[in-house]
Amino acid sequence: MPEQGRRGRLKLLLGYAAGVGKTYKMLEEAQKLRQQGVDVVIGYFEPHSRKDTMSKTESLEMIPRRKLQYRGSVFEEMDAEAILRRHPAVCVVDEYAHTNVPGSERPKRWQDVEVLLENGINVLTNMNVQHIESLNDQIWQFTGVRVRETVPDWVIKQADEVVMVDLPPQALLNRLKRGVVYPPDKARQALDNFFKEPALVALRELALRQTAHEIDFRQETQQGERGSSGAFERQGETPVRVAESADRILIHVTADPSTAALIRRGRRVADFLNAACFAVCVLAEASLQDLSGREREALEKHLNFARNLQIETRVLQGDDMAKTLVDFARRQQVTQILLLRPKTRGWPLFGGNLVQQVARLAQEMQVTIVAERRRAS
C-alpha cells in the first residue's frame, strides 16, 4: 500500500503504432499483479472492440468513466477524482497522450495521471512514440501526419520505467488485414496512411532508440544520485537535472514559423547531450508590447512552447541582434547556439546575414544552423 506523502511510481509501455499490443500487455501485467494480491484497478481502458484485449479485463475492477457534455455530444473521460477516492495501489491507464474534452478538470490525461502519482498511486500506462513532442517533425517527415496530441519529453523522463512493446511491422500489417486492430473499413483507411511499411519500420526504429535513450538517461541519473542526495531537485512538479554536462545550448527564438521545429530540435540535442537549454528572443523595441499584434503573438507562442518543454526563456532588448545574442550567450557560458537557416544569402562586404554575424562574433562557440525538415518525395 502506498504510504502517505510518497509519490507513486510510473511505468510507461512505449509502442510505435496502434495494434502492437500495448493495452494487451498492460492488462496482462495488471492481471499478474491482481493474482499477487495487489490492489489494482482500471482507471481508463479503450477497448477498440478487440476481443482478446477485452477478455483480459475480466475480474479487474473498473472505475466508471466521467461523462461530459461538449457541443451537444457526450464524451467519456477518466475520472481522476473517483480514482483518488478509491485510492488503489496501482491504477491502469490507457492512452497516456490523450487530450481531454474541453471542460475537463485538466487538459491532458498525463496531467490527470500526475495527480494520481502525487497522491501516492502507482500508475501503469502506455503511449506510442509518435506522441513524443521532440519527435514531431521527424514523424511528420515519415508519415505526412502532424501529430497534434503530444507529450513533452520531460513528462516521459519522469516515468520510473519505460518499456518497449515490440512487434515486427509485417506482423502488425497482418493483424490489421485480419481485422484484429480496426474494423475492416477503418483498417483499409489506416493501411493507406500511417500503416505503410517504411513508415512503420521507421517509427519502430525510433521507438527502439527512444527506449534505449530512456534507459541511458535513468542510469545516468542513478549514478548521479549515489554521489549527492539526489540528481533530481524538485522545482514545483518537475525534475531538473543537477548533474549536467558542460554543454549549454541556446536557441534563438523569432516569429518565423520554423522556430517551433528549431525549439524541438534544440530540446532533443540538449536532452541527448544532457545540457542546459535556453530559448532567447531579441527585440529592438523596449518590450513585446511594442510589437505588431501578429509578430507579438507568434513570439509569445514560441516562448510559451519552449517553456512547456522546460526550456528557460528570456526576452532581450538590443539594437544589434547578433551582438545582443552573443553577449548573452557568453555571459551564460553557452557552448552551442542554434539558429534557423537564413532566408537570404549574406554578402560579407555588407555585414552579412545573422548567421555570418553570429559566427563572426561567437568565435569560441559552436554555431548550428538547423535545417528545415521537408517531406520525402
Next chain:
Amino acid sequence: MPSELAGRRPDAEQLLRQVEAEEQLQHRGRLKVFLGYASGVGKSVHMLDEARRRKERGEDVIVGATQSKVSPEVDALLQNMEAVPLKTVNGVPVMDVEALLRRHPQVCVVDGLAYDNPPGSRHGKRWQDVEELLSHEISVIASVNLQHIEEYREQVGAITGKRVTETVPKDFLKFAEEIEMVDAPPEMALERTSDAPPHDGNTSAGSTLARQQGLSQLREMALLLAADVVDYQLENYLRGHGIEQLWGTHERILVWVTPHADGAPMIASGQRNADRFQGELFVASVAESDLTSAQQQTLNANLAHAKRAGAHVELLDGESRVHAVMHFAKSRGITQIFVGRAMRKSHWERILGNDLDRLIQAAEGIDIRIFPQ
C-alpha cells in the same frame, strides 16, 4: 529532382541485384528471431506463444530444437506442440535436420540458436542448421540472447564477467525477415533468473544495484542492436523501392576536415555526439592538388585521427568542394555536418562569401554546425 539529391537512388546494377535477391527469397523460408537481453526475460515463452498462435491459425508448426534446460512455463507450452526429437551425435543432443527436412513442416521452432554442434554433425553451428532449413523453404522461429551475438560478446562479457563461447554472427540477424525485441525491465529478469549478470553470492543491496545496472546496460545494448537491424531493413526497403531517404531515423554526423586546420577537436566532438545520439560518425575531406608539405601533414594527421576514432573515412573528389561534400552527405543520409570556421579566404571569397556560406545555402535538410578553430 536536382541531380545531387539522387544519391540514394539505386543504379541499374543495384536494381538487378535486388531483383535477384528477391527471387531467391521467394524460395526461402522466412526467419523470425526473438531477441532477449538476458536469460529470464521470456523470449522462449514469446517464441512458443507465437508458434501456438500460428498453429491455431492452421499453419503446420513443429518444434525442431529446444534449450537443454527449460523452465516449467516453457515446458507446459511444449506439451501442446508436435516435435521432432533431437538426435545424439557423440553423446551430444543435436537438432535432427534430416528428419526435419523429411517431415518438411511450414514452420519450425528453434531455441538455443547459438548452440555448437559436436564434430561429425552436418554443420558446426545450430544457426547453420537453420540456414539449411530456410533454404528448403521451411520458415523458422528462433530465439537468441544478446550475449550470444558474436559482435557483442566482449562488451557483454565486460559487464557480466562471463564470456560465452557459442555465438551467432550479427549478420544472421540482419538477414532475418523479422526481429522482435523481448523487452522487460530488469526487475523482471532479476525475479526470474539466477544466472544473469554479476552476482557474488551475497544479495546485499549494493550487489543488487550493480546487477540492476548491468542489466540496464544489456537492455540498452539489445534495443540498439534491434534498432540497427531495423535500420538495415529500412534502408534495404527504400533502396529496393527506389525511395529517396531525406530523413534520418538516427543521427549520422559528417565531420568535414581540411588540410588547413587541426581537425582533432572537431573529430573528438563528432565522436562524442555520435556516441550520445547513438549515431554514426563519418569524416571526409576533399582532395586538393596544390598542397604544401605542411598542409599534407595536417590532412594526414586529421584522417589518421578520424580512423582512430572509429569513423568511416572518405577522401572526396570534385571541382567544387561544397558540391562534393553535399553529394557525399546526401548519399549517406547525413543529418549534421561539422565544419571548421577557419575556411581558406581568398580575396574573392571576402567579397562573394566562402565555402562555409555556400555550404549553408546548399545544405537543405541537413544541420550545419560551425566549430571554433
